[in-house]
Amino acid sequence: MTRASEDLRQPDTVAALSLRDVVKTYDMGTIQVQALRGVSLDIARNEYVSIMGPSGSGKSTLMHVIGCLDVPTSGTYTLEGQTVADMSENQLAEIRNEMIGFVFQTFNLIPRVSIFQNVELPMIYAGISRGERRRRATAAIERVGLADRMKHKPNELSGGQRQRVAIARALVCNPSIILADEPTGNLDSKTGAEIMGILDGLHDEGQTIILVTHEDYIAQHARRTIRLRDGVIESDEEVRAS
């Protein structure tokens, strides 16, 4: 993880991403819904940020924009120096592949194929050679402690184990940011704590992590909390060490 170690040398000095006056409007036929009404924020490398807000606050939309699943209607979004607006679908796919690691509430593993193949998949799209894929997938699966389950299918695993697989999959392409959308939402609190432990560990290793949640005790893991309400940032503050 060369990038992570570079990050450790220069923490908090380089912006990983920045949003300026980002507006996102959804055209719902007759009415237009403004999900984001001008959001500006910077997140530096190796930051650990949580995004909070009630449902309808626009936090999902913000996550989609940050995750390059969607492009802003207006405003600019810059990720690692690249402006995302006006990118083609192929370019967005490349950005997602190389710079973003998603961890979803519902795990979103491909059910028919093995754990190993799930973790290998992003590297297939990145065009990484077979041997290199094997090496990195194995390392990532070992990192989340599932080395003995590599050949299993997702439905043979518990929820916590599935989320570990999802984290391993998010890690294999050395992303700039890990984007975790309610990562513990479908887990019991003990397993949820384990998953948060893994994320904390990744942050300690230099990973930039953005956490979308509505649970305060989950948000406590982050160092900074951004609260959204009605499509604007309501507050943006450091989390006091608990």
Place this chain on the structure above:
Amino acid sequence: MRVLRDIVEAFRIALYAMRANKARGALTTLGIIIGIVAVILTMTAANGLQNTFRQSFASVGADVIYVSRMPWVIQGDFFLYRNRPQLDLKMAAELESRLRGKAIVNPTMDTGRDVKYRSETQSGLRIIGTTEKQSLVASAQPEIGRFLNEFDVTYKKNVCVIGTDVRDALFGSANPLNQSINIGRTRFRVIGVMEKQGGSFLGGPNFDRQIYIPITSYVKAFGGQHGRQGVDIAVKAPSKEALEELEFEVMGEMRKIRKLRPTQDDNFSINKLDTLVGAFNNVMGVVLLVGLLVTSISLFVGGVGVMNIMFVSVTERTREIGIRKSIGAKPYSILLQFLFESASICLLGGTIGIVVASILTAVINKVLMPASVSFLILFLAVAVSIAVGVVAGLVPAIRGSRLNPIEALRYE
């Protein structure tokens, strides 16, 4: 290199998907199997008919031209031909002398007669008056006994050489040699039996149901206005390559014999195996085209089945598409994935279809006609099945590749 790797991976993914839905894949494949079998069998049948045709007319000889009053295949108005004067034996002799030994010339006359041996009667056998050169012109030789010789012809001997079917019908398993048979009202002694020559293709002449007698005896027994009527002249070229030049020369000599002025059309015809082959191929081409058109419909229906199942597959895996897109799959990766899946289904169907069709062809070859599956047909079948898969998968695959990742991820 990158593209090649993408293709290999897409193929692997397609194989996984197919293994996961065995029953559905099998049913879909069945449609393609039936389509491919139908198409291959049509082509095989055409090929078999062609082989049968070639075998049937092998005894006509590829290096022989036949000068006759009428063409074998009449094109256009029959009335243009009916007033042509007859060819006679004198013309045959004159043609032979004009060709000065460059080719073997053999005149023949033929008629239909009832043939009787003791109580067995066969009606309407083809009686051919010919000379000893018959065995030089045509490839068929006697199986037992001997063929007519110069002596038989010169001295108008009442001897005959019969075809295998004639032997079987009149003599059964008894030895026909030196037995006497009645051809019309004249007695002939059997001196030989020809080897099997085949024929009777689609109602054509059966070369095994004919009897050769000396042409002199023929004139004596059956008249034909003392050889002035109904003579065909076979001219055998020294090689197949020399045939074209010979044909040209024969045409010139015949015009001189017929005393035609340069402005007059030929009042005789020059026939050869190629004339028949050409006519046959024209008919066969149409039959093959219609056959392929009809069988393509079943392949088309199979393709529609594949398209249907691919739509189901894409809808079922909407969420999977969302996941793949979120971790970096480009639209074209998704497109390739589904195209490979449908192409694989069809390729599998095509392969099984080829095996089934090969077995059926072997059976046809045994019981019906000489047929074989050529490599060209196999290659075409594989290519067509892949093409059907790609075409059938295209619309569903495009739909899958265009899905919005956010909506696809929300899909339940």
